[in-house]
Amino acid sequence: MSEQKNPEATQEVPKRTSAKKWTESARKVRGLVRDMYVRAFTEGKPVAWVMFTLANELFVAMDVVPVYPENFAGLCATKRVGNPFIDRAEADGFSNVSCSYARIGLGYAALWKDMGEIPSFAPDGGMAKPIMMVGSSLVCDTRYKWFQTYSRYMDVPYYAFDMLGPPAATAYRPDVREQYIKYNLAQLQGLVSFMEERLGKKMDWDKLDEIVRRGEKTYVLWYDAYMLAGGAVPCPFPAEDSFNCFFPAFFMMGEVEALDFYQGLYDEIKYKVDNKIGSIPEEKYRLLWGGGLPPWHTMQIFNYVEEQGAVFVFQSTYLPLRFADVPDRITDPLERMVHSRYEAAISRAELDRKLGLFDLCNFVGLGNPLLFVDEFKVDGVVMHWLRSCRGTTIGQVYQKNLLEERSNLPTLFLESDMCDVRDYFEADWKVKLSAFLETLEARKRAGS
Amino acid sequence: MYFAGVDIGSTMTKVVIMDEAVLACVIGPTGAEHRRLANKVMEEALRQANLSFDEISYVVATGYGRISVPFADKQITEITCHAKGVSSLFPTVHTAIDIGGQDAKGIKIADGRVVGFVMNDKCAAGTGRFLEVIADDLGLRLEEMGELSLNSKNRVEISSTCTVFAAQEVVSRIAEGTPIEDVLAGLHEAIASRVFRMVERLKIERDVVVTGGVAKNIGVVKALEEHAGFPVLVPEEPLLTGAVGAALLGKELTLNALESGRPIERGARRLEEATFFK
Numbered sequence: 177m178s179e180q181k182n183p184e185a186t187q188e189v190p191k192r193t194s195a196k197k198w199t200e201s202a203r204k205v206r207g208l209v210r211d212m213y214v215r216a217f218t219e220g221k222p223v224a225w226v227m228f229t230l231a232n233e234l235f236v237a238m239d240v241v242p243v244y245p246e247n248f249a250g251l252c253a254t255k256r257v258g259n260p261f262i263d264r265a266e267a268d269g270f271s272n273v274s275c276s277y278a279r280i281g282l283g284y285a286a287l288w289k290d291m292g293e294i295p296s297f298a299p300d301g302g303m304a305k306p307i308m309m310v311g312s313s314l315v316c317d318t319r320y321k322w323f324q325t326y327s328r329y330m331d332v333p334y335y336a337f338d339m340l341g342p343p344a345a346t347a348y349r350p351d352v353r354e355q356y357i358k359y360n361l362a363q364l365q366g367l368v369s370f371m372e373e374r375l376g377k378k379m380d381w382d383k384l385d386e387i388v389r390r391g392e393k394t395y396v397l398w399y400d401a402y403m404l405a406g407g408a409v410p411c412p413f414p415a416e417d418s419f420n421c422f423f424p425a426f427f428m429m430g431e432v433e434a435l436d437f438y439q440g441l442y443d444e445i446k447y448k449v450d451n452k453i454g455s456i457p458e459e460k461y462r463l464l465w466g467g468g469l470p471p472w473h474t475m476q477i478f479n480y481v482e483e484q485g486a487v488f489v490f491q492s493t494y495l496p497l498r499f500a501d502v503p504d505r506i507t508d509p510l511e512r513m514v515h516s517r518y519e520a521a522i523s524r525a526e527l528d529r530k531l532g533l534f535d536l537c538n539f540v541g542l543g544n545p546l547l548f549v550d551e552f553k554v555d556g557v558v559m560h561w562l563r564s565c566r567g568t569t570i571g572q573v574y575q576k577n578l579l580e581e582r583s584n585l586p587t588l589f590l591e592s593d594m595c596d597v598r599d600y601f602e603a604d605w606k607v608k609l610s611a612f613l614e615t616l617e618a619r620k621r622a623g624s
Numbered sequence: 625m626y627f628a629g630v631d632i633g634s635t636m637t638k639v640v641i642m643d644e645a646v647l648a649c650v651i652g653p654t655g656a657e658h659r660r661l662a663n664k665v666m667e668e669a670l671r672q673a674n675l676s677f678d679e680i681s682y683v684v685a686t687g688y689g690r691i692s693v694p695f696a697d698k699q700i701t702e703i704t705c706h707a708k709g710v711s712s713l714f715p716t717v718h719t720a721i722d723i724g725g726q727d728a729k730g731i732k733i734a735d736g737r738v739v740g741f742v743m744n745d746k747c748a749a750g751t752g753r754f755l756e757v758i759a760d761d762l763g764l765r766l767e768e769m770g771e772l773s774l775n776s777k778n779r780v781e782i783s784s785t786c787t788v789f790a791a792q793e794v795v796s797r798i799a800e801g802t803p804i805e806d807v808l809a810g811l812h813e814a815i816a817s818r819v820f821r822m823v824e825r826l827k828i829e830r831d832v833v834v835t836g837g838v839a840k841n842i843g844v845v846k847a848l849e850e851h852a853g854f855p856v857l858v859p860e861e862p863l864l865t866g867a868v869g870a871a872l873l874g875k876e877l878t879l880n881a882l883e884s885g886r887p888i889e890r891g892a893r894r895l896e897e898a899t900f901f902k
Contacts, residue, residue, distance in 0.1 A: 573825075586740060603688060604727075604743065611703035611741060618704070618737040 194254055195416035195475040196482075198455040199448075201441040202417035208433070209251060209300070209423060216241045216304035222375060223304045225281075225326060227319050229312040230339060230517055231364060233391050233430035233509075237384040238371050243303045244427050245281035245326070252280050253472035253595035255299045261287065262596055276564045276595035278322040285329035308374045309334040310367065314341075316567035335370040337363040342518065344525035353518065360514045368510070381509060387430040388509040392499055392516060397438035398425045399496040405445045406490040406552045410454025413445055415465045415488035416478040422494040460485035461555045461616045466492055466545030466579070466587070467572050468560025469594040477605060484613050490552050492545050493568060498523050545575055549583050556616050558609075561591045563599045586619065588612040625681040625878065626673070629870025630666060630696060631705065632689030635725030635752060635837065637662050639669040640867040641680065642875070648672035649864055654689065654725075662693060663895050677895045682874035682888065686866050688726070697891040700873055702866050703731055703741045709869030710833045711736040713859050718829040721848065721856075722865070723819060723838035725752040730823030740826050748787040750818035752837045755844075758811055761791050762804065766841075769808055773843035776809035783814065790814060808843060816847030830854060835862040 197203045216223045224235060226242040235242040252258035258276070261283030266272055268286055270279055284303065287295045294302040309332055311323030320336050327334035339360060346352045368379050401421075405413035413421075421441055424434040447453075463481065465488045471477060478488060497520035502512045527547055545557050557579055559572045576587045588608060593599035626647070631638040633654060639662075641648040650672065652665040670677060677695070685696035686705040693699070702722075710720045711733055720731040728750050732740040748754055759766050780802055783790050790811070797807045815838070820828075832852060838844050839862035849856055859865055881888045 589742075607688070607701055607703070608741075608743060611701040611738070614701055614704040615738045615741070619739075622735065622737060 193474050195478045199417050201444050202420045205420040205423050213300035216243050223306045224308045225306040226310045227312040228426050233387045236430040237387050246277045248303050249277040249280035249595050250472040251299050257297045258595050273564050275318045276593050306332055311336045314339045337367050341521050347522040347525055357514050364510045385509040388512050390435050391430045394435045394438050395499040397442050399498050401442040401445050402496045408449045410459045411487050411489040412448035414455050415491040416475055418491050419470045456482045456487050458485050463488045464490050464545055464554040464557045466557035466559045468562050468568050471592055472594055473597040481609055486613055546578055556586045558588045561589055563593045627871045627874040628680045628683045629867040630685045631866035632687040633724050637665045638864055638867040639665050640871045641669050641673045642871045682878045684870035684874040686870045695893045695895045705866045705869035707731050707733050707738045708872050709865035714833050714857055716831045717833045719832045721823055721834045722836040724836040728819045730826050732826040742822050742825050750815050754787045757787050757791055758794055770841035770843040772805050773808035773812050775805040778806050779809035780806050782810040812843035812847045815844050820851040832856040834858050835865045
């Protein structure tokens with residue numbers, strides 16, 4: 177690999193695919209994303225390529241700039257420059273149904289190696305050269321091999337850690353809790369040891385404690401802001417904004433800017449709710465994005481339904497974690513991290529259990545749409561079948577059947593992919609969405 | 625009062641003009657040269673009905689080309705229009721299966737309105753295009769494929785996954801000496817199986833009505849009946865249900881507006897060429 181390029185060299189792609197932003201907070205996110213990539217080049221700090229792990233606090237504490245290839249893939253899709261990376265990954269034999277987040281990152285690494293420099297079309301200057309890779313088991317199984325493969329392309333050490341979500345049926349049992357917490361703690365301790373070895377310095381535990389406690393406050397604000405918005409009529413914070421605003425929670429947790437961001441988001445939503453300020457002029461239909469990652473390549477599609485009087489009032493894909501207070505007796509910051517995540521996971525499992533639902537939940541995502549349809553006054557549910565993401569597609573038919581049985585709500589399946597634009601057919605999406613809205617209208621007229 | 629429905633599908637453009645009954649219906653090709661000439665199909669229908677364009681109270685456009693029709697007052701999706709058209713012809717319908725030139729769809733209907741639908745996605749297999757490709761390869765006319773397949777004694781299995789693969793498979797079967805009727809029966813079964821699996825997601829309920837150009841193929845209809853385990857219904861002219869539904873919805877909108885004293889929301893319509901490629 178050769179020298180990295182100056183981020184100023186990045187070329188902007190003229191075609192706009194992103195959705196209109198309805199909140200000031202959502203408008204700030206693009207700048208935060210750009211900063212992440214630029215900082216990795218300019219701050220002179222060590223860089224790690226990291227899987228979304230719920231452990232960002234460790235990188236903040238160790239003065240490492242984490243760069244998240246999942247986010248980079250979404251960014252490439254938004255700019256419609258992901259497919260050259262996908263083509264390159266497929267040329268190396270990666271299947272066209274393997275995760276498109278992974279394919280974009282793998283193609284990026286492979287092209288960098290081929291060309292001896294970062295491809296000029298990489299948005300925001302691309303991902304800077306890392307000194308370590310950190311993969312995780314969280315959410316799906318592709319993740320272990322994905323980052324292991326990066327480490328081979330980039331020739332940097334790799335650490336994989338496990339973050340196990342507890343089984344819903346037994347998570348409340350003290351012996352199960354103890355075992356899971358012990359196991360997850362050992363995994364985080366292993367990650368800290370790996371980082372210390374790579375960086376040649378020890379963890380500052382007091383600093384980490386401060387960062388973890390800041391993170392706890394941030395998670396609460398994130399959760400409160402999203403839930404406050406979901407139930408508000410008119411909707412002040414449509415799903416496309418919500419899909420933007422999870423960025424600091426996923427990729428900046430522990431930083432002061434993340435806490436400030438969610439305080440700002442909460443305040444903005446609260447103001448709009450108190451003053452009944454919505455987004456679209458006439459809210460005829462309230463929709464729930466009930467599963468599946470969004471189509472990052474064409475987020476403008478959300479504006480298409482808005483033009484017809486419909487708004488996605490909530491998305492249950494990137495659900496905030498509901499953090500319980502961690503007891504004061506737990507003073508070790510790693511233990512606090514593990515406890516809070518465990519409690520957040522079982523609080524969601526507990527909701528499912530109360531509804532008598534089969535547990536499909538883990539630490540992130542896959543919130544059951546049934547949990548939200550009444551509270552958020554939803555008229556219809558749209559789900560997204562993704563060709564290359566089993567993790568968020570599995571279970572959707574089960575959820576659709578549940579919705580029909582228990583709430584009699586109409587549901588719509590859309591098919592494409594989160595990043596691979598070859599799987600997207602705009603005319604088909606528009607027909608389906610328009611027909612779905614016509615169905616909702618007919619239903620309203622019939623009084624059902 | 626007169627109402628018109630215009631259904632611009634991928635293969636055919638259909639226009640229906642009606643008052644209490646259908647006064648005129650015209651079916652013309654949508655193909656690359658003709659698609660911008662949907663107005664010609666409309667003019668032909670007006671000629672048949674002996675009406676001028678200004679005498680038409682309301683025009684609804686549907687089908688994949690609906691957005692580009694400059695002479696429509698309103699655009700409504702083919703899902704809603706098909707459901708309306710089918711329900712008007714068969715009030716007992718609960719499931720409509722429409723197999724057109726480039727897509728196939730299933731519509732669940734209750735009390736004449738749509739309660740759910742599914743559509744195929746980005747794939748010619750299981751659509752009229754599938755039959756067109758094979759007919760072309762075999763030098764057959766589309767119209768004769770259905771009847772021919774009914775003579776089959778030993779239906780062969782043809783892949784329903786991909787039109788290109790299936791075409792290769794058909795050619796190699798013919799080269800092996802398999803009778804053409806057995807190959808065609810396999811082909812029809814491949815379409816029926818694929819479409820049935822998709823529509824079954826809606827939980828198929830009787831009566832089932834099959835529409836679209838492929839409904840004219842008796843081989844596919846019989847294969848669908850095999851899957852369903854009961855007879856299905858086919859309109860006399862299965863291509864026209866979308867246009868009929870569009871005209872009926874136009875009529876409904878107009879009469880509702882008149883009854884409630886609201887103004888009729890008309891588009892700035894012009895009977896001129898559609899602009900698909902602007």
